[in-house]
Amino acid sequence: xxxxxxxxxxxxxxxxxxxxxxxxxxxxxxxxxxxxxxxxxxxxxxxxxxxxxxxxxxxxxxxxxxxxxxxxxxxxxxxxxxxxxxxxxxxxxxxxxxxxxxxxxxxxxxxxxxxxxxxxxxxxxxxxxxxxxxxxxxxxxxxxxxxxxxxxxxxxxxxxxxxxxxxxxxxxxxxxxxxxxxxxxxxxxxxxxxxxxxxxxxxxxxxxxxxxxxxxxxxxxxxxxxxxxxxxxxxxxxxxxxxxxxxxxxxxxxxxxxxxxxxxxxxxxxxxxxxxxxxxxxxxxxxxxxxxxxxxxxxxxxxxxxxxxxxxxxxxxxxxxxxxxxxxxxxxxxxxxxxxxxxxx
Amino acid sequence: xxxxxxxxxxxxxxxxxxxxxxxxxxxxxxxxxxxxxxxxxxxxxxxxxxxxxxxxxxxxxxxxxxxxxxxxxxxxxxxxxxxxxxxxxxxxxxxxxxxxxxxxxxxxxxxxxxxxxxxxxxxxxxxxxxxxxxxxxxxxxxxxxxxxxxxxxxxxxxxxxxxxxxxxxxxxxxxxxxxxxxxxxxxxxxxxxxxxxxxxxxxxxxxxxxxxxxxxxxx
Numbered sequence: 001x002x003x004x005x006x007x008x009x010x011x012x013x014x015x016x017x018x019x020x021x022x023x024x025x026x027x028x029x030x031x032x033x034x035x036x037x038x039x040x041x042x043x044x045x046x047x048x049x050x051x052x053x054x055x056x057x058x059x060x061x062x063x064x065x066x067x068x069x070x071x072x073x074x075x076x077x078x079x080x081x082x083x084x085x086x087x088x089x090x091x092x093x094x095x096x097x098x099x100x101x102x103x104x105x106x107x108x109x110x111x112x113x114x115x116x117x118x119x120x121x122x123x124x125x126x127x128x129x130x131x132x133x134x135x136x137x138x139x140x141x142x143x144x145x146x147x148x149x150x151x152x153x154x155x156x157x158x159x160x161x162x163x164x165x166x167x168x169x170x171x172x173x174x175x176x177x178x179x180x181x182x183x184x185x186x187x188x189x190x191x192x193x194x195x196x197x198x199x200x201x202x203x204x205x206x207x208x209x210x211x212x213x214x215x216x217x218x219x220x221x222x223x224x225x226x227x228x229x230x231x232x233x234x235x236x237x238x239x240x241x242x243x244x245x246x247x248x249x250x251x252x253x254x255x256x257x258x259x260x261x262x263x264x265x266x267x268x269x270x271x272x273x274x275x276x277x278x279x280x281x282x283x284x285x286x287x288x289x290x291x292x293x294x295x296x297x298x299x300x301x302x303x304x305x306x307x308x309x310x311x312x313x314x315x316x317x318x319x320x321x322x323x324x325x326x327x328x329x330x331x332x333x334x335x336x337x338x339x340x341x342x343x344x345x
Numbered sequence: 346x347x348x349x350x351x352x353x354x355x356x357x358x359x360x361x362x363x364x365x366x367x368x369x370x371x372x373x374x375x376x377x378x379x380x381x382x383x384x385x386x387x388x389x390x391x392x393x394x395x396x397x398x399x400x401x402x403x404x405x406x407x408x409x410x411x412x413x414x415x416x417x418x419x420x421x422x423x424x425x426x427x428x429x430x431x432x433x434x435x436x437x438x439x440x441x442x443x444x445x446x447x448x449x450x451x452x453x454x455x456x457x458x459x460x461x462x463x464x465x466x467x468x469x470x471x472x473x474x475x476x477x478x479x480x481x482x483x484x485x486x487x488x489x490x491x492x493x494x495x496x497x498x499x500x501x502x503x504x505x506x507x508x509x510x511x512x513x514x515x516x517x518x519x520x521x522x523x524x525x526x527x528x529x530x531x532x533x534x535x536x537x538x539x540x541x542x543x544x545x546x547x548x549x550x551x552x553x554x555x556x557x558x559x560x561x562x563x564x
Contacts, residue, residue, distance in 0.1 A: 005552050005553075005555060005556045006552075008555065009545065009548045009549055009552060012548050013541065013544050013545045013548060015524055015525065018518070018519065018522070019522065022519075022522060023522075048555075052481065052555065053519060055481040055482045056479060056480075056481055056515075056519050056520075057479065057480055057481070057482050058411060058477065058478070058479050058516050058519075058520045059407070059410050059411055059478065060407070061406065061407055061410040061416075062403050062406065062407065063402065063403055063406045063420075067420065068399070068402055068403070071402065071420060071423060071424050071427070072395070072398055072402075074424050075398070075424060075427045075428050075431065078428050239461065241417075241421060243417055
C-alpha cells in the first residue's frame, strides 16, 4: 500500500502523465500502455493517479459572451483617446514642428494686427471658466439645478454646491457640503466628480447620492445606476468602486468604511418630497424635521418610551407629521412660524 | 514552452473568429507564434490585441475567480489590466509565452488590488484562506457512495488546509497545465526543481488521505 501511494504521487507529479490524462493522444496512449505492460506492479497506481487528476476540481467560472464583449468595448473606448494622442506626438514628429510654426505665425499675426481684441476675449474666456457659481439652500429649502453639461442636481436643504460656470475639457468637478442627488449627463471623456469632505466620488454617466453634512462625522455615497469610484484623501481609506444598489459609509472619525445595500426611498426619497424615517430614534427624528422644514425645535421633558419611528411622509406638512406622531408617542406640540415646541407629559 | 500553446496559434478558426471585424489585416497575418503576435501587439496592431484578448480573457477571469468570489471585482481588474497593457504597449518587455506573461502580470495586479481592498474593506471574499478552493468530486456510479463521500469530505478538508501557495501551484499544474518551468517563473524561483518540489510536497501531504480514499474506490 505504502509503496503504491508513493508511485501514485510520482505519477501525479510527472508532467507527461498529467498531459496524457488531461488530453490523451494516440502516441501517448501507446507509450503508457507499453509502460504498464512492462511495469505490471504499477498498473493500479496508474488507475489511481488517473482518478485523482480527473476528479480534481477547481472553480470553473467563465465570463459570458456578452460580458466578454462588454469588457472589450470598455477597453477600446477608454484607450481610444490616449492612443490617438500618442500617434499624433510620436508617430508624426513633423506635425509637432508644423504646429509650432503655425502657432508662431498666429502669434506674429496677432501682434501685428490687433492684439488687444483677441487677447481680451481670450482672457474673458479664461475668466469665465474660472468663475464659480455657488448655490446654497437654507433649512427647509430644496432645489433643482442643471449644470452647464446638462447634469441634473437635486440639492437638499442646508446644503451648498459650488461649480464652475464652464467645465473644462478634461473633467467636471463640483464641490458639495450637505446632501445632493446627481443624475450625471453621459460624457465618457470627461469624468464627473464630486468633492465632499476630502472624498472624491467619480462617475461617467450615472446617478448617485452624496450626503456630507458639515455637522456629521460620516459621508454617505449611494449609487443608483452606473458605476462610481469613491476615493478619500485620507490614505487609510483608499479607493473603492461601488455597484448599483450599494452604499458606502465613510466614518471619518474612526477612518473606517462600510459597504451596504440601501433602500432607494430611505436614501433618495428626499428629492421627490418623501420624508422617510427608518427606525429613527428621537434625536434623529428631530434633526430630520429641523433640516426638512427649516424649523427650530424646542423640547420640554424627555421621551418616556424608546422612539423607533418607521414611516414615509409624502409631501406632508409638519403639522400632519406631528399629528400622526402625537397619538403613538404621547406628545404635545405647538408650531409658531419657524419655532416648534415639543412637550412630553 | 508547452506544445499546446504553439498549436493554439496555428489553428485558424474560420467562422467563429471575431478578429475580422476589428482587424484590417488578412486573417493569415495573425497566424503567428507568440513572439511575433506579441511584437505585433506592441507595435500597435489592434487585430493582435483582440486576438490576445479573446484567447486569454476567460483564462485570466478564471484565475481571478480563484482568488475571490467577487465577480465584479475580477471584471474590473481585468478591464483595468488590459487598458494598462494597451496604454503601455510600447514599453512592455518581449515574451515567447503570452499565456505565462499574462498570468504573471495579471496575478500581480490582482493581488495588489485585493490587498488594497481587504485592508480596509473586510469582506469574506478577500480572505486568503479561501483562495484557490479545490476538491475531488464524487463519482455517483460507485456502490458504497456514502462511505466514499465521508472519505472525500475528509480529503477535501485536507486539500483546502494546504497552504494557499501549494493550492495555487496545484491549480497551475493540474488546471492550467503549466510546466514546472513556467510555475518556477511565476514564483520567481531560480531553479525549476523548486517548482517540482512544491507540487510533490503538497501531494505528499495528502498521501494518507489519498490512501484511505483509494481503499473505498477500488474495493
